[in-house]
Amino acid sequence: MSQRLVVVGAGTMGAGIAYVAAGSGCDVVVVDVDAGRGAAARQQIRGWADKAVARGRSTEADAAALLERLGVMTNLTEVAPGPDVVVEAVPENVDLKRRVLADAEELEPKLLGSNTSSISIDSLAAGLRRPERFCGLHFFNPVYAMALLEIVVGEATDDDARRAALGLADRLGKQPIVVRDSPGFATSRLGNALGLEAIRMLETGVASAVDIDRAMVLGYRYPMGPLELSDVVGLDVRLDISRTLQRAYGDRFSPPQLLLDMVAEGKLGRKTGEGFYRWIDGEKVNP
Incomplete structure (x- = not known):
């Protein structure tokens, strides 16, 4: 029925x-x-x-x-x-x-x-x-x-x-x-912890976006890396969730300055064509 x-x-x-x-x-x-x-x-x-x-x-x-x-x-x-x-x-x-x-x-x-x-x-x-x-x-x-x-x-x-x-x-x-019910539930809490740390790594020059993502795809069998996923989800959404989790759990969920800057510049990921990667018609452009 x-x-x-x-x-x-x-x-x-x-x-x-x-x-x-x-x-x-x-x-x-x-x-x-x-x-x-x-x-x-x-x-x-x-x-x-x-x-x-x-x-x-x-x-x-x-x-x-x-x-x-x-x-x-x-x-x-x-x-x-x-x-x-x-x-x-x-x-x-x-x-x-x-x-x-x-x-x-x-x-x-x-x-x-x-x-x-x-x-x-x-x-x-x-x-x-x-x-x-x-x-x-x-x-x-x-x-x-x-x-x-x-x-x-x-x-x-x-x-x-x-x-x-x-x-x-x-x-x-x-x-x-x-x-x-708890702030961030299971998925957003875990996913944002990884995503924010990946952004901090990029911000401090630990590795390139491609290599950070490749580490998780090849080393942990993730279907896509945390920075690419942030682009897919939307960096504005990532920021909103980060602020919600920061209020609940403290500064370990505080948004990195790089994330704040990119959102302010309108670089929101796949939906705007530019984030940690470039996107055309919803498809990632190989770096």
Whole structure:
């Protein structure tokens, strides 16, 4: 039976979640107040579907069916009530997320989730009428390629919500981990510790970006190095998470000056074409 899934936020993560959900047979609505972003998300999803066909991973019929299951709207009030899942995927801003989640809760979803990578689930749940239905649903970029779904349970999250989140992971073909709410959860806390140290190493001239990344790829079998991953995630996102973790755990998570300078200069990684590497059309340019 088809599930109804609503994604609030048409950025890269929202589009990725919607693409994977529609590809798994869910009826999906992407909601974004900016109609241009919504249209861009649909176009991006169409591009992913076309690439899957070109690479032999899908058929034209499957791609067409995926797009048929995808809708784009500009207001949550346009969405029919009672969806199975609503996933909030707006920028990492506490007040913005709280407003979006409060509005999304009016739809009475069976499961309400936030794609936050670092903000406390208990903090976000504080303003909800039904916090027992709420948990973190932390997807990874690119959503279609990354197997992990980090499920973050808060103090109020009940067993039904936990089971629903695990069921969603299974439906979307993701491998879940379940973690207790704490700043940075498991993945952002560990990933940022490595990423920030790699930036400090580059900043102090220990090695080049290429060699720092190569050390982790060849020596520890990482799929990509921490500096390349920072480019993929976005250096502004890396900085936001760093500041959140610094407030929680102290100066071992303080952002290096190099990271501050690059963000100030608009060098945000893959999405701007320049970070620790150069990028053209989303592909890294070999140094």
